[in-house]
Amino acid sequence: MYTLLYFSPTGNTKHLAKQLGENLKIDETYILPLEFAKPEDLKTNDTLILMFSIQGFNAPRTVKRFIKNLPEGLYKKVHIIAVGCNTLWLNDAVSIDIKKILHSKNYVVGLDEVLAMPLTFVMSFPDAAGRKLVKESEDKINDISSIISKNHSSNRKVKFKSKAVNLIGKLEDPAARLFGLELHATKACNSCSICWNRCPENNIKPNKYNIPKFGLKCEMCMRCITECPQKAITPYISKFILIKNGYSLSRYLSK
Ligand SMILES: Cc1cc2nc3c(=O)[nH]c(=O)nc-3n(C[C@H](O)[C@H](O)[C@H](O)COP(=O)(O)O)c2cc1C
Ligand code: SF4
Ligand code: SF4
Numbered sequence: 001m002y003t004l005l006y007f008s009p010t011g012n013t014k015h016l017a018k019q020l021g022e023n024l025k026i027d028e029t030y031i032l033p034l035e036f037a038k039p040e041d042l043k044t045n046d047t048l049i050l051m052f053s054i055q056g057f058n059a060p061r062t063v064k065r066f067i068k069n070l071p072e073g074l075y076k077k078v079h080i081i082a083v084g085c086n087t088l089w090l091n092d093a094v095s096i097d098i099k100k101i102l103h104s105k106n107y108v109v110g111l112d113e114v115l116a117m118p119l120t121f122v123m124s125f126p127d128a129a130g131r132k133l134v135k136e137s138e139d140k141i142n143d144i145s146s147i148i149s150k151n152h153s154s155n156r157k158v159k160f161k162s163k164a165v166n167l168i169g170k171l172e173d174p175a176a177r178l179f180g181l182e183l184h185a186t187k188a189c190n191s192c193s194i195c196w197n198r199c200p201e202n203n204i205k206p207n208k209y210n211i212p213k214f215g216l217k218c219e220m221c222m223r224c225i226t227e228c229p230q231k232a233i234t235p236y237i238s239k240f241i242l243i244k245n246g247y248s249l250s251r252y253l254s255k
Pocket of ligand 3: 180183198199200201202203204214217218219220221222223224225
């Protein structure tokens, strides 16, 4: 009945996707990380639930490309849930491009929601604030589960100022590519291969010594930096945008 595709470079969206999947009793084989799913391999189903993290007030490049490649007619309805670090008007237009592409393929869009989880770069949310945000989003996922199970839709109006912010946010894409050129692995790297196997943009390749080299396709998703077991990946200059000791959702989850 449901297919749930999520894009979650650093785990926040995955956490909420898992909860939604449990609430709606979605078979695990229909819950897939979007970046490793092939659009042509997807089976038809009643409803697609698309969840992704917000980058620069937009859907990440990986998500936009995936939706562009999605064949027509696979689902009767698509629900969109974007996950950022706040639910202010600034993020309201986040799904505008995704919706345009879906409409051009004759898909019906149901929900268009924005949820908030802790920020994964620049600054570490204090424990109490982060826990509160996670709890609020978990509660909202319960509400959304019930709305989806009743097959309801929403019709949220997006204000001009949100669309303007969404447009400005597109500048993040070229900036992210430059950020990728800044990335490098320190001597702590033990060539475990996690980073080049997990980069959603295929931006990391091992050199002849099995040390990662970074290209111009970075989308600044923070996954390689967060997941490297050796904490070996870092930018040359923009070190200040990294969270000290790395981002970990677990510190905000109730025990
Ligand atoms: C490069 C970058 C840009 C971001 N831009 C936004 C943004 O525009 N709005 C927002 O609310 N959160 C933004 N965030 C925060 C993430 O969307 C947020 O922390 C999200 O919960 C991460 O989810 P994930 O762990 O599933 O990737 C940004 C994060 C990164 C790394
Ligand atoms: S994930 Fe870290 S340790 Fe593993 S290959 Fe990449 S940089 Fe090296
Ligand atoms: S190089 Fe790292 S930060 Fe850039 S897209 Fe790949 S995993 Fe994300």
